[in-house]
Amino acid sequence: MAKTILEVENLSFRYDIRQEIETLQDVNFSVNRGEWVAIIGHNGSGKSTLAKLLVGLFIPEKGRICIADIEMNELTKWEIRRHIGLIFQNPENQFIGTTVQDDVAFALENINLSYEEMSLRIDEALQTVGISNLRLFDPSRLSGGQKQRVAIAGILALKPDILLLDEALVMLDPRSRRELISTLKQIKSKDNTSIISITHDMNEVAEADYILVMKEGRVVNRGTPKQVFSNNTMKFEYPIVEQLRRELIKHGKKMPDKYMTEKELVKYLWK
Template sequence: MARPTILEVNDLTFRYDLRKDNNTLSSVSFSVQQGEWVAIVGDNGSGKSTLARLIVGLLEAEKGTITIDNEILSEDTKWRIREKIGLVFQNPENQFIGTTVQDDVAFGLENNNMPYEDMKLKIEDALQLVGMETYRLKDPSQLSGGQMQRVAIAGILALKPDVILLDEAFVMLDPQSRRGLFSTLKYLKENENITIISITHDRNEAALADRILVMDEGKLIQEGTPKEVFSTNNQLEPPFAEQLRRKLNAKGRKVPQTYMTEDEMVKWLCR
C-alpha cells in the first residue's frame, strides 16, 4: 500500500532580487512520502538551502505552492505547519536559546506547554539519542562544534515532528558522531515513521536515503534511488563503497558490475 504524501512542492520559483531575471529556483516540483528519507544534493548555488527555507516558511515563494500534511503553506498557516517540521541548520549556534544544554532542548517543549515530568523524559530521551546526556548542565557555548550540532538535533528530536529537515547538519561532526546520528535517523524513520529530508554535499550521507533529488542552478534535474542516480550521473562523486568498487573493477578484480551500497560491499569483501 502506498504511503501518504507528507510534502508536495509544486512549480516553486524564487528570486532574492525581483529586479533581476535570474531565478534562485525555477519551477521546482517534487513530493515526499511519509516515512521516506530524501536527500537533496547539488553544488553551491544550486538552490538547496533556499529550498529548505521556503519549505519552513522563512522565505516566501514568488510562484508555486508548498503543501505539508495536506495544508498549503501560507502566512496564515505557517505557524501550524512549523509544528510538523523541524529544521536543523549547518551552524548550530543559530539555534541556541537556553543557558544549559537541557534548557535549550526544553525550549520547544515549553512553548508547547508540556507538563514538567513529561518534558524531563523527552529531554532525557533526546539527549541519549545523540549521546549528549552527560552534558545536560553544560553551557552550550562551551561545547565543541560537533557537540553543539548534536544538541541542536536533540532539540528537534524532542519535539518528534512529522518531518526533520537537515540543512548540511552533519558538516561539523566527526565520523563516529555522524555514523551514530545516521543510525538514529534510520531508527526514527523506520520505527516512528518520521520523514527525513537531508540537504547535503556528502555523497555517503545521500547514499543512505531512499531517494535522491539532484539540483543544478535552481532546477531539479534528476531524481531516483541512490543506485539509479550514482549509476547514471557522472557529474556526482559516488559514495565511498561505489568508489571502491570502481577502483577494484579498473584493476581487473572480479567485483559485481553494478552499484553497491556500503553494506553490500562489506558482505562481498567478507565472503
Template sequence: MLPPRLQVEQLTFRYDERKQENTLENVSFTVQKGEWLAVVGHNGSGKSTLARLLVGLLTPNEGSVHINGIKLDEDSKWKLRSQIGLIFQNPENQFIGTTVKDDVAFALENMNMAYDEMKVRVEQALEMVGLEDFAEYDPSRLSGGQKQRVAIAGLLALNPSILILDEAMVMLDPKSRKELMETLSNLKTNNHITIISITHDMNEAQAADRILMLSSGQILHDGEPAEVFQKEPTLDVPFAEQLRRELENRGSKVPDGYMTEDEMVRWLCR
C-alpha cells in the same frame, strides 16, 4: 488515504524580482512518512534556498508547499513550524539554554507548556538522540556531533513529523558524523520521522532512501541512490563505489553496477 508528509508543487523562487533568473524553477516532489530524502547538487543549484522555502523562511514566487496536507502560507506557517524543523551547519547558533535540558525545553517554555508535560517531553527527546546522560551539561562544551543531537532534540520535543538538515554534518569529524547518521537512522526507523538532508557528502546521501539532484534550480534526477549515482557522472560517488570503479579500471572482475559499502565488504570477503 493519508497525504504525503511533504508535497511540493511547481515551486519557483527568485531573490531579485527585477531579474528573470530563478533560483528554483518548477520544482515538484513528494516525501512520505518515514522516508529519508537526500537533496544534492553543486554550489548554486538551489539546495539551501529549497530548505528555507520548506520551512517558510522564504516565500515562493509561484507554486506551493503542503505539510501533512496543509498549505504552507502566512496564515499557517507558525502552526506548521512545530511539524517541520531545520538544523543548520553550526548548532551553536541555535543554542539558548545554559544546560542541555534547558535548551531542549526552550521552545516548550515559550508555548507555556505545563512543567510536568515539558519535563517528560525533554526526557523523551534526549533519550531519542542518546543524550539522556548529558542533560545537565553545558551544550557549548559538547562535541560537534553531540551539539547537533542537542539541536535535533530541541526540535523532537515539539513532536515534528519532518526534520531538515542543511549541511548539518559538514563540520563534523568522522566519529561524530557516524553517531549522527545512526541517530537519524533510528529516528526514521523507530519514530517514522521524515528526514530531508541537504548535503554535498555522497556517503551521507548514500544512506537515504532517495536522492533528489538539483541543477541550476531544477530537478535533474530523482531516484534511489544506486540509480542516481549510475546516471550522473559529475557526482563524487561514495568511497565503496569509487573503489569498485578503480578495480574495474585495473582489470579486476568486479560486479557490474553500483555497490554500497556493505556490498563491497561482502564481495571482498567472499
C-alpha cells in the same frame, strides 16, 4: 501504501522580482512518511533557498508547498513549523539555554506544554540522541558532535513529522558524522520520521532512500542511490563504496556493473 507528508508543486522563487532568472524554477517532488530524501547540488543550485521555503522563511513566487495536508501561506506557516524542524550547519546558532536540558525545553515552553509533558519529552529526546548524561552541561562547551546532538534533541522534543538538515553534519569529524547518521536512521525507523538532508557528503547521501539532484534552481535528476550513482555522467564525488567498486574494476577485479551498498559490497567480496 506510504502516506505523503510533504508535497512541492511547480515551486519557483527569486530574491529580486526585477531579475529575470529565478533562483528556483518549477521544482516538483514529494516525501513520504518515514522516507529519507537527500538533496544534492553544487553551490548556488538553490538547495538552501529550498530549505528556507520549506520552513516558511520565504514565500514562493509560484507554486505550492503542502506539509501534513496544510498548504503553506502567511497564515499557516506557524502551524506548519510544528511539523518540520530545521537543523542548521552550525548548531550554536540554535542555542538559547545555559544547560542542555534548558535548551531543549525552550521551544516546548513556547508552545505552553505542561511541566510534566516537557519533562517527559526532554528525557525522551536526550535519550534518543544519547546525551542524557550531558543534560546539565553548558551546550557551548561541548564537542561538535555533542552540540549537533543537542540541536537535534531540541527539534525532536517538538515531535515534528520532518527533520530538515541543511548541511548539518558538514562540520563534524568522520566518526561523529557516522554516529549521527546512525542516530538519524534509528529515529527514522523508530518514529517513522521523514528526513530531508541537504548535503555535499556523498556518504550521507548513500543512506537516503531517494535523491534529488539540483542544478541552477532545477531538479535535473532524481532516483534511488542505486539509480543516481550508477549514472556515469554524474559530476559529483561518488560515495566511498562506489569509489572502491570502480577502483577494483580498474585493477581487473570482476565486479557487478552497478552501484552497491556497503553491505552488498562486503557480502560480494566475502563470496
